[in-house]
């Protein structure tokens with residue numbers, strides 16, 4: 009248990025989500041075990057007593073997330089409503105507690121996976137593993153970031169931004185890392201054996217996390233080798249793919265890949281129709297944010313853009329398409345495969361980027377990086393316009 | 394009242410009378426419906442023998458049944474299990490639950506016994522007891538042919554009439570409600586079938602809000618590879634799990650003496666589909682539609698049946714697997730127990746059964762033919778004991794284990810042991826995280842944290858069975874979303890954690906019932922084979938025996954977490970804390 013807590017503390021810090029020494033984590037089996045104790049432990053113990061759960065994570069998010077969450081909370085009453093598709097799907101909304109007390113926190117946690125306590129941080133829990141709390145925490149940071157930048161751009165365009173908001177944005181903007189233009193090359197094709205393919209997948213998965221193109225849990229990656237698609241498993245960490253890659257024969261002769269990523273169908277379709285070998289999918293933030301910036305305020309599909317945007321929108325040569333996670337009637341498996349063809353990449357509205365490489369991950373990685381950098385620049389161009 | 398009908402149909406078969414009972418709101422709020430509510434009635438009579446006419450047979454739907462809440466068309470059929478002596482229940486799909494609600498009933502409680510074989514026909518508020526001695530010995534298939542215009546049907550086959558302890562109930566002709574031998578309770582009361590038709594509507598408190606809750610849930614299912622993915626159960630049915638169990642080296646083979654079956658790749662869902670081109674079917678109100686039926690209407694084996702009629706019996710003949718499944722359905726027998734009992738027999742006979750023998754023996758069991766057929770109809774535990782080799786029965790509390798070898802998933806090992814209805818994977822369903830990575834993956838070869846995980850999951854699934862929704866959908870959604878659906882339907886404010894508390898109470902009541910019937914830690918155990926024998930070696934890894942000591946520590950942690958004493962017995966303190974009545 010101690011090891012597990014160390015692992016997630018490390019992950020939070022490496023991902024820039026929390027400062028070292030900040031996260032407080034507890035795991036309960038027969039006995040309760042803490043990674044550290046401080047003045048907040050007593051309240052968290054009450055949560056354990058009153059809820060049927062087995063793990064808790066409480067931390068102040070690292071900047072700029074902490075300021076962003078506090079900022080959004082001030083403008084919201086009960087909850088923050090995320091706008092990106094993954095957070096909407098998996099978290100629904102992010103409830104806010106007015107103060108750091110059990111009476112404010114516990115009722116909100118009883119119905120959602122997390123609670124935000126402005127000025128204090130975020131509490132998330134798991135009923136199966138601490139990993140759930142970690143994923144929720146990371147999603148809260150991502151969702152808040154995306155919402156903040158989307159909302160503020162919208163306000164700016166409408167001329168509704170206040171001086172205070174404008175100043176706040178400037179501060180956050182200055183703290184953002186500059187886009188990385190270059191990257192060290194990944195293993196190049198041809199791959200001779202399955203082990204080389206698995207290594208290439210692990211290497212590329214780790215790199216998109218290292219470059220901040222995806223938070224470790226969100227995204228998927230695949231490579232087609234000898235009529236088999238090797239794809240990351242559902243809920244796998246892209247920076248820890250060893251043992252988490254499913255081989256799926258293209259002819260469907262085995263269902264062993266039932267644990268493969270929820271985007272298996274999209275990957276399969278891309279491979280089959282385009283004949284490319286490598287596919288990356290991540291949620292680079294500014295690509296997600298820019299995909300939701302649309303000026304057609306009178307559009308009848310407004311509010312359902314992620315499902316049924318009828319327009320062909322582009323960011324430079326990259327198409328922005330609608331599509332929900334997975335395979336439903338509005339699933340992105342119905343829009344992405346055609347869309348990626350021309351530009352070797354596509355952005356899914358409010359969700360993320362798919363990019364492809366003909367032979368290996370170098371091309372796909374470069375493409376994703378370029379899409380995110382263009383999105384970043386385009387965002388501030390629009391903001392400053 | 395919203396969600397619930399507020400009415401229970403009580404039938405006294407001896408007197409051929411029926412009454413309407415209106416349960417108190419408080420009872421409905423506390424026990425929800427389905428398994429929970431049925432359990433609250435069973436608790437009052439549970440120390441009776443299963444074949445005592447006063448022992449109730451309960452068929453209960455839940456508040457979400459008959460509404461647009463996704464995959465919420467299931468129900469519980471409960472009594473005391475003839476096979477295990479524990480609380481006995483089975484989750485039933487098809488249309489039955491929905492039609493029952495449409496007819497205006499939350500549940501049916503049947504006591505007494507009919508003087509001759511009968512059918513109970515319910516059409517809205519009308520109840521007719523139809524004496525059908527001429528139905529004796531009809532197969533389930535033949536029986537439903539006579540019931541074409543009666544709505545949804547629950548019927549038993551000849552197996553129950555012949556006293557097979559693992560008799561099941563067939564819903565709507567192809568959906569099996571198995572485990573625990575509840576079909577035999579029908580036979581004990583001389584019931585051949587129950588049919589129900591309803592024209593009403595289930596009143597919903599806030600239809601718009603329920604629609605929104607539905608959308609949230611449906612969106613989650615679309616994002617679930619296991620449910621609606623390319624290789625998921627919507628496309629292939631539960632046999633989609635077969636390849637996975639093979640690659641994870643935990644496919645029970647040769648009566649659990651091995652964990653890998655060489656011919657598995659040719660017996661999988663893909664081949665099943667290629668050969669039988671099944672059609673999609675499903676329970677009422679479910680968009681996943683995991684049931685697969687042949688164009689002629691008979692059911693394609695579920696994963697458990699596919700695995701046990703192939704690997705467990707060392708049988709590489711796919712058509713005979715499908716046939717064995719058909720025979721079980723036709724005669725009304727639980728496939729897991731039937732296959733596992735044959736595997737036990739095969740072990741004791743020290744030979745592999747031919748596919749022809751498998752089918753013949755199933756007929757012998759179901760028709761109560763010959764000494765062997767009758768003996769095997771008592772299940773593997775009784776048979777193995779009669780042969781002086783109890784360890785050859787791979788069962789817990791007398792119920793045969795499903796198709797996940799516990800040496801490959803330690804949470805499953807604990808879940809098998811603690812299940813209140815005997816060897817069962819569905820009470821805690823750790824397949825979800827140990828195998829399918831949902832909501833997140835856990836280390837299947839570790840005991841760490843598993844005691845609480847299993848306890849929480851048991852509570853959660855008790856709620857699911859009470860609502861009554863389908864467990865499969867919880868590979869994607871959670872009680873967070875279903876709490877919203879519950880509140881929208883019933884108007885009763887709740888939360889995921891409130892529901893879990895109700896689940897804890899429902900589960901604890903089942904532990905109390907079992908304890909009153911003499912069950913203790915001695916019964917919360919696994920067959921010795923899993924602590925001493927290795928599974929197969931595959932991919933350079935062998936399935937190691939479970940460490941006995943680790944298992945006992947995990948179980949004792951479980952007892953502590955659940956509020957049981959060191960012997961697994963419920964305590965007055967915990968019962969009171971949960972608001973349960975305590976009888977010492």
Ligand code: SF4
Pocket residue numbers: 464465466486487674675676679680681682683684863864865866
């Ligand atoms: S998933 Fe399958 S078993 Fe569950 S409700 Fe749907 S059809 Fe029935």
Ligand SMILES: [Zn+2]
Pocket residue numbers: 226227289290291359360
């Ligand atoms: Zn994605």
